[in-house]
Amino acid sequence: MCSVVNKGLKLEILPNEDMTTVLEQNIGNARFLWNNILRRYNDLYKLFRFHGYPLSPYIRNLNAILKMLKQENRFLYEGESTSQQQVFRDLNKAFTKFFKEGTCYPRFKSKKNPKQSFRIQKNGNNIRITNRRIRLAKLGYAHYRTSSQYKKLLKNSKINNVTVKKENGKYYAIVNIKTTVKELEKTGKNIGIDLGLKNLATLSNGQEITNLDLKKEDKIIKKYQQKLSRQKYNSKNYQKTLKKYHKWLNQKNNKINNAYHQLSHHLVKNYDIIAMETLNIQGMFKNKRWAPKLQKISLHKLQEMIKYKSQWYGKKFIQIPRFYPSSQLCNICGYQKHNLTLDIRKWTCPTCGTTHHRDINAAKNILQKAIKNIYHKKKINIKK
Numbered sequence: 023m024c025s026v027v028n029k030g031l032k033l034e035i036l037p038n039e040d041m042t043t044v045l046e047q048n049i050g051n052a053r054f055l056w057n058n059i060l061r062r063y064n065d066l067y068k069l070f071r072f073h074g075y076p077l078s079p080y081i082r083n084l085n086a087i088l089k090m091l092k093q094e095n096r097f098l099y100e101g102e103s104t105s106q107q108q109v110f111r112d113l114n115k116a117f118t119k120f121f122k123e124g125t126c127y128p129r130f131k132s133k134k135n136p137k138q139s140f141r142i143q144k145n146g147n148n149i150r151i152t153n154r155r156i157r158l159a160k161l162g163y164a165h166y167r168t169s170s171q172y173k174k175l176l177k178n179s180k181i182n183n184v185t186v187k188k189e190n191g192k193y194y195a196i197v198n199i200k201t202t203v204k205e206l207e208k209t210g211k212n213i214g215i216d217l218g219l220k221n222l223a224t225l226s227n228g229q230e231i232t233n234l235d236l237k238k239e240d241k242i243i244k245k246y247q248q249k250l251s252r253q254k255y256n257s258k259n260y261q262k263t264l265k266k267y268h269k270w271l272n273q274k275n276n277k278i279n280n281a282y283h284q285l286s287h288h289l290v291k292n293y294d295i296i297a298m299e300t301l302n303i304q305g306m307f308k309n310k311r312w313a314p315k316l317q318k319i320s321l322h323k324l325q326e327m328i329k330y331k332s333q334w335y336g337k338k339f340i341q342i343p344r345f346y347p348s349s350q351l352c353n354i355c356g357y358q359k360h361n362l363t364l365d366i367r368k369w370t371c372p373t374c375g376t377t378h379h380r381d382i383n384a385a386k387n388i389l390q391k392a393i394k395n396i397y398h399k400k401k402i403n404i405k406k
């Protein structure tokens with residue numbers, strides 16, 4: 023069985039001086055548009071509310087603001103038009119998420135953010151990629167570097183869009199393509215995952231996956247950060263330090279990405295049902311013991327990887343509600359230990375006498391709950 027999926031392929035692009043200028047302009051335009059549409063919308067929203075009228079960020083309202091901004095700022099006509107449309111589509115999405123899913127209110131984009139980007143929608147011939155060069159209408163062309171595997175995919179796939187991204191001083195094109203992937207064979211085995219503080223994850227089969235050791239990277243990054251704050255902004259020496267700083271940030275990111283790719287691939291390859299708790303990042307940050315560790319690891323990234331890979335390869339990824347007391351329940355008899363504090367790593371069930379390793383027990387409960395949920399859903403479907 024094959025499934026049709028959207029895949030993002032990362033290309034490092036090597037723009038010449040002219041194209042760098044154009045890319046910077048477009049990145050600036052996208053940020054300018056985002057911030058200005060957001061500011062004007064906020065003003066309108068306040069004005070309406072002051073007079074007692076509700077105002078929703080309908081795409082029409084945002085579009086009207088975009089038109090207004092273009093008339094006032096002629097330079098916007100020189101940029102890529104599909105990328106401008108994309109800015110306001112993204113903003114609309116951010117608002118929808120805020121109103122419907124309760125995520126954070128859309129924030130202003132800062133020039134100082136080390137990640138900057140804009141997206142170009144495929145429209146006729148505006149995006150062309152050959153074996154060595156990528157050509158983006160209005161922006162020019164550039165040589166690029168990527169794996170031979172990606173090159174092959176690029177040749178044979180339909181392109182949806184391209185996101186141009188500047189990350190830690192380098193330029194990338196993330197090419198979103200439509201492709202097919204072959205489902206992985208079923209193994210008949212299932213797994214529960216307990217994400218933790220001491221370990222990155224503990225699996226229901228007893229396997230413990232330790233946190234990445236990023237001490238060396240963090241130490242060097244901090245050193246360059248301090249050096250930058252002492253140097254004169256944009257001086258020659260500052261630029262030199264900035265290059266090294268970016269290099270180490272990239273190195274750290276790559277290390278995390280590689281480890282997460284490996285782990286998520288291992289899981290979808292070996293198991294049919296993968297169960298995990300819903301992440302409660304905001305709640306975790308409120309916990310003083312979790313907060314410093316969480317800044318170093320991005321559990322959300324790992325969760326997303328497992329999620330999309332399960333979809334691609336025909337496996338099931340199930341998340342159970344976060345208020346489920348997975349650590350407190352005995353996975354053998356169901357007894358609930360209410361006074362289980364964070365420092366208790368091992369406990370013995372007073373009812374059935376089983377001694378539990380805290381996290382393995384939690385992972386087992388997470389898996390059991392997920393399987394129960396699937397069974398329950400099936401039963402409802404049969405009744406219908």
Ligand SMILES: [Zn+2]
Nearest residue numbers: 352355371374
């Ligand atoms: Zn028990």
